[in-house]
Amino acid sequence: MRATIYDVAREAGVSIAAVSQVVNGKGKISEERRNEIMLVMERLQYQPSHIAAALTGKKTYTLGLLVPDISNPFFAEIARAVEDQGDHQGYSLVICSTDNKDEKLERYLSLLQQKSVDGMIIGTGLKKKEMLNQPIERSVPIVMIAREMPDLDVQTVVVDDFEGGSLAARHLLDLGHSRIGVLAEHPNVSSSRERIRGFRQILTESGLELPEHRVVASGADLVKDGKRHALELLQSEERPTALFCCNDLLAIGALQAAKELEVRVPAELSIVGFDNTILASVTDPPLTTIAQPTELMGKMAVDLLLGQLKKKPDIKQRTVLRPELVIRHSTAVPSTTPTI
């Protein structure tokens, strides 16, 4: 078994209190006593137990990160940013993939509480805001990242999704598209809803419609669902000349569908994605997409979270970052003579 504080104390012929002091650099101890103790700690390879320390009220120095799917490059990037920033402050990260399932989210939420994490960063949608009541009442600091829970008093770091959707719409409109389809995420994903709202808004302003039957929602397997839905849209009566996909994974599904149907992108079909993950830069053709500053978002989320740890939640900030249109080669003016 590992050496405990008692072992060290005994070996050094002092009290455990003394050992505790040198470990935490608190209190007053004579130089020699301190050095002596440090020597013993080294010899015994003593490593204080975080568990025991946490039980006495100290923090656990652990943060929870809830995302839909860590294997989605966007969230993997967010996770990396969060991990790095947390690490700088001495925190480690427990990662949970919810697949946008309320059931899993609920389970993880309470699990993380039982594990006494010092805070949670939530990047996954939730249907009922009530799910967060418990953690909030118990004052577990929370910050939402890349997702929103309106009318809920939580710190939030998001990109302006509405604006992102608008950007996409304007770009497509500028190119001359009018019959456009949308690949959405699961309905309880706030960011997806906002993006579409912004998208539709611009279309409407231009006197165009975005009929409900041309926006289709996907489930957990984004690429596969995206492909399936794109296939449907592309084979429908009035084939859209452009597709707005609420994230890069869906866009990839669309790309695959186009390839399968031998619909050329961007000549016959324009595709715009969202997130600007590494994927967007390597696809064939490279994806026009809306960029989110993932690194900054992760960093800010952690800072906000740790800020709450120190002082009472001053104000419930809502930090809105600017999205950016990154034009690559998956978009172009619509062909005048669509085939099929």
Add this chain to the structure above:
Amino acid sequence: MRATIYDVAREAGVSIAAVSQVVNGKGKISEERRNEIMLVMERLQYQPSHIAAALTGKKTYTLGLLVPDISNPFFAEIARAVEDQGDHQGYSLVICSTDNKDEKLERYLSLLQQKSVDGMIIGTGLKKKEMLNQPIERSVPIVMIAREMPDLDVQTVVVDDFEGGSLAARHLLDLGHSRIGVLAEHPNVSSSRERIRGFRQILTESGLELPEHRVVASGADLVKDGKRHALELLQSEERPTALFCCNDLLAIGALQAAKELEVRVPAELSIVGFDNTILASVTDPPLTTIAQPTELMGKMAVDLLLGQLKKKPDIKQRTVLRPELVIRHSTAVPSTTPTI
């Protein structure tokens, strides 16, 4: 503050022992008493503290996963598989990105011990096997995944990297390439070394050389370094007609380099990657690569780890899975008249 076992006991008018029993479903308690207690627990929204439980010797139900970089899609996929399998058994995951830095690895190793994780899955290279001595002596179960530590007595789940490298070489040889460059990872990444060893072996058997100056190692930023090195190789005296990249990220760097130099792939340059991440399927052109069964690997690693938790490490297994060549469109017969 959250309700404790004492609160429940008091409210229910029983002893804490009784409450503990119903929580853990152990011991004998009369139906009515049990129901009564459960009611109180519900009313108080009682959630047992894992921390306290862990202190008394119970497990923490937390696993550590050490990888070079969680934002690398390969490791993100591994992480997802590990998380899922762990979740099934009630474990959550602490993820640590080491960037292949011994310093970070060491820090995380000891951190995870202090946090009393029940086991660690290591998917990152380490230079000195001694780094694992301490955890091992303290009997923290460990399993290596996708990386090896030869002559160290640890359970291991890997793909046959040597064979993977051979596969790549044979493929390139079959196409008729003879002047081939290699993009390697950091030298202390065992998998990368093995892949190159296998690659070289096949070349040698065919009477070909793989001069050291044509294999270049990259650092942490795989894509950027890969591009830089590919650029160098492609601009060298004797430009290779093919590049074997030790992972898909490096291959993407190579792809970018080729594009920048206007070297056509695969007409003028063949590229083969490794890992078969989602990236490989979307690049332009789609990447010929060596596939690893990430999902299976993650699952097996967890099973092995939890296996060690129950019974003493029976035998130090080394599970070797088969890699698979996935031929897409980044490889072809070398052009007879290489331009430049």
Add this chain to the structure above:
DNA sequence: TTGAAAGCGATACCAG
């Protein structure tokens, strides 16, 4: 300065 002792929340053994 230094140390004895009281928790923190839960488990488990042992009487009753």
Add this chain to the structure above:
DNA sequence: CTGGTATCGCTTTCAA
């Protein structure tokens, strides 16, 4: 069945 109690490893008064 049920409850008292020691214990886990560490932090933190509070005296000495």
